[in-house]
Amino acid sequence: MYFKIKYVFNCQLQIINILAHQKVKKVYLVTMDSKTFAIITDIHSNLESLNKALEIINSRKDIDQIICLGDCFALGPEPEKTMETLKSITNCIFIRGNHDRYLLEKLWEEEQPSLEGMDPADPICQAIVKNEKWTADLLGKDGIEFCSKMKIAHREIIGQTLIEFSHAWYKRDDKPPSVKEGLKWKEHLSQLNPKVKNFVFIHGHVHIPRHQIIENLTILCQGATGLPFDRDPRGSVAFLKVENEQILWEVERYNYNINITSSQLEKRKPPFYTNLKNTIRLASIRNDLQ
Numbered sequence: 001m002y003f004k005i006k007y008v009f010n011c012q013l014q015i016i017n018i019l020a021h022q023k024v025k026k027v028y029l030v031t032m033d034s035k036t037f038a039i040i041t042d043i044h045s046n047l048e049s050l051n052k053a054l055e056i057i058n059s060r061k062d063i064d065q066i067i068c069l070g071d072c073f074a075l076g077p078e079p080e081k082t083m084e085t086l087k088s089i090t091n092c093i094f095i096r097g098n099h100d101r102y103l104l105e106k107l108w109e110e111e112q113p114s115l116e117g118m119d120p121a122d123p124i125c126q127a128i129v130k131n132e133k134w135t136a137d138l139l140g141k142d143g144i145e146f147c148s149k150m151k152i153a154h155r156e157i158i159g160q161t162l163i164e165f166s167h168a169w170y171k172r173d174d175k176p177p178s179v180k181e182g183l184k185w186k187e188h189l190s191q192l193n194p195k196v197k198n199f200v201f202i203h204g205h206v207h208i209p210r211h212q213i214i215e216n217l218t219i220l221c222q223g224a225t226g227l228p229f230d231r232d233p234r235g236s237v238a239f240l241k242v243e244n245e246q247i248l249w250e251v252e253r254y255n256y257n258i259n260i261t262s263s264q265l266e267k268r269k270p271p272f273y274t275n276l277k278n279t280i281r282l283a284s285i286r287n288d289l290q
């Protein structure tokens, strides 16, 4: 970052010198705002995929900020090692997902535990609730502490571009905004920030890529790092670069060793593990398969 600032500063000095030499009376300095984010989301304890995502991020030299959009631990084989790895990232903002919230709220202690509108009597719902408890038991107090520090949303303004990151939305963590809701959100923020020209909303949760541009609002989702649902079993890491009011969105899909994640599920047998093995392999929810 230091070299980048120094480089921009040197370029500006050179321009000033050239203009001074040409006897130009007024010199206007234009500062270029630029920032690059690396985004991981919905890891779901898929340590093998997370490690590959971090390897890709670390191989780049232009990352200013890493952001994790939540759902870090439940529905995967390696909660403890995933937490250890996430803690080791030096520059990361953690956003809380609905599955991270279930760990804090102890969903399984409710009278009729349910999530995302599922029928509490549905065996699938019951297996997922058991998985939440299995995950929380392994993470213990450290897991509670880690999840309780997560943010609901993170907002930044870079130049004239406002970017908001959340798991689904700041209003709710289990359903991202519709286009209509997104536009209303943008209108509200335009009034509060009259100088902002572009609005970018980035979410996780759905495990399926989204790329919508409506007027000056861009809504983005990369899919999922650890548990994709778009029939492409590769992991995903996203990069957002905002530079001179340009928004560059790059999603890298990568291969990782799915067999390792699958055998970790087989070895540890968390509740719902047979379904999870199919989801990892097919990148699709196939609760009809055994």
Ligand SMILES: [Fe+2]
Binding pocket: 042, 044, 071, 097, 099, 205, 206, 207
């Ligand atoms: Fe998720």
